[in-house]
Amino acid sequence: MSASASQDERPHSTTSYDAASAARQYELDQRIPQAVPGFDAPFFQAGLAGYSDAAMRIVARRQGCPFCVTEALLDRLLLAGGRGFAKADLADLRESIPGGEEDHPLAGQIIGSQPGEMARAAVLLADQGFEVIDVNLACPVKKIARKYRGGHFLAHPEQASAVLRVVREAVPSAIPCTVKLRLAWDDSPQAALDFERIFNSAYDLGYAWATVHARTVKQKYIGPSDWRFLAELTARYDDRVIFGSGDIWQPEDIFRMLSETGVKAVAVARGCIGNPWIFRQARQLMAGQAPSPPTIAEQRDVLLQHFHISVAINGERLAGRMMRKFGIMFSRHHPSAGAVKEAFVKVKSRADWESVVSEHYDVL
Ligand SMILES: Cc1cc2nc3c(=O)[nH]c(=O)nc-3n(C[C@H](O)[C@H](O)[C@H](O)COP(=O)(O)O)c2cc1C
Structure with a gap:
């Protein structure tokens, strides 16, 4: 589903x-x-x-x-x-x-x-x-x-x-x-x-x-x-x-x-x-504030946190597989959603995940 x-x-x-x-x-x-x-x-x-x-x-x-x-x-x-x-x-x-x-x-x-x-x-x-x-x-x-x-x-x-x-x-x-x-x-x-x-x-x-x-x-x-x-x-x-x-x-x-x-x-x-x-x-x-969308820097932090905790719980192989489906959903917040989604779809390992994050989410 x-x-x-x-x-x-x-x-x-x-x-x-x-x-x-x-x-x-x-x-x-x-x-x-x-x-x-x-x-x-x-x-x-x-x-x-x-x-x-x-x-x-x-x-x-x-x-x-x-x-x-x-x-x-x-x-x-x-x-x-x-x-x-x-x-x-x-x-x-x-x-x-x-x-x-x-x-x-x-x-x-x-x-x-x-x-x-x-x-x-x-x-x-x-x-x-x-x-x-x-x-x-x-x-x-x-x-x-x-x-x-x-x-x-x-x-x-x-x-x-x-x-x-x-x-x-x-x-x-x-x-x-x-x-x-x-x-x-x-x-x-x-x-x-x-x-x-x-x-x-x-x-x-x-x-x-x-x-x-x-x-x-x-x-x-x-x-x-x-x-x-x-x-x-x-x-x-x-x-x-x-x-x-x-x-x-x-x-x-x-x-x-x-x-x-x-x-x-x-x-x-x-x-x-x-x-x-x-x-x-x-x-x-x-709290009476306007809801703010996540900045690219916040997205980057959460993407790294989520992956690292998933590795700790599931091991790198399973985390790689599980996190692909999350990556697809996370990509919706990115201004280049299509390209980021394509990149997450191919993730298998921690190195792949980190490289998608550094390519698309590193902000100067
Ligand atoms: C992929 C998926 C897995 C789900 N697994 C559970 C589950 O394990 N336990 C549960 O109580 N509800 C489960 N649900 C139902 C959701 O908790 C929720 O009641 C349902 O998705 C309706 O809310 P939504 O329209 O806001 O998504 C699942 C729903 C989806 C889409």
Whole structure:
């Protein structure tokens, strides 16, 4: 799936909306920092499989992102000490790179199919120092649904509630549990009822919040995120902390979603791939300043930071492969975007990355 699939189909106009004044006046719901100390602004970096590793998270945090979610970590891999676990292992990170301690507060997101396994995986993450356990009942990827994971659960409310209950019971009560949902499995009336049951059971079980991506599972990423659905949901449950997701591309979109839908915080997803400055710009808006685009010198710093942290976590070979897709997205900020993108596409090693950076980003 392309990380920028619907960026040009922005459904929500920004012209008549005064994001600057909404941002300046915005008051964070205090239940958020009470649940997660340090979560001090109404936005965060979403889970993004294949992207949101510790390197992307640390870079985002340095630009003002107050809270991050890991990509969905498969319960069985976590229990087997496999790839997902290694990726999430903050202890290694602390040893191998300076700045590993920066990667907090952090939600570890679990995905799986058996309530018992998911609960055991959640406890492992809690033991590793994750501040929040997030349960993924949203992922639309076909092979995931075929194995009865992620978004599949939205069509099976009993099973979804069982997962939510068993995970909440297993995780120490001081650690908040949260859930990622989509607005329903599909457009049918039955699916709407199923969503409602799952959503209610999460809050009844003591989940701190649900993040609702306002597309159906069937819809995947096609078409706009239905912000009206979010507005209706928050109106019906105005005492609940509900987070929103879908179609956040600019810092102004964060405050427009907050004000149009009444959600208490906003997940920034595709809009922050290769664009960690969206977090700085959101904070600038809150401080009454105009959001400033990243200078070439700032871009250079972030490109080098992101690559070096990625090498520390992933090793040079994997970092080379992973960073190509980031480079393509970072190139959009450069005045010669086309040429820079072409150059990033060919990167294989640290030397290649550094040479693209010194050719295109060195400023005198
Ligand atoms: C490449 C990609 C990977 C994703 N991986 C995850 C994931 O692991 N966990 C999750 O909760 N959501 C995941 N999402 C969904 C996003 O967090 C977000 O809800 C969705 O992209 C809608 O927001 P947007 O329209 O602003 O991008 C992923 C989305 C994309 C595009």
